[in-house]
Amino acid sequence: MTKTCLENTRVSILSEIMDWIQDTERDMQCVFWLHGEAGKGSLVIAHAIARWFQDLGGFSSCFCFWWD
Secondary structure: OOOOOOOOOOHHHHHHHHHHHHOOOOOOOOOOOOOOOOOOOHHHHHHHHHHHHHHOOOOOOOOOOOOO
């Protein structure tokens, strides 16, 4: 099962990340640091963006860390 955001949720942050991906300015930062408290949805956001970018034919990666 693929993790994804529910329809019409997290629209603002998804839009911000999509704009960052599509920005071609030379001085744009190369890494988008998505972080948040456990259980707040950052992993779901990362999966939704990766799926969207893959559907566009792009290549991306996602690294997730957690504390035990």
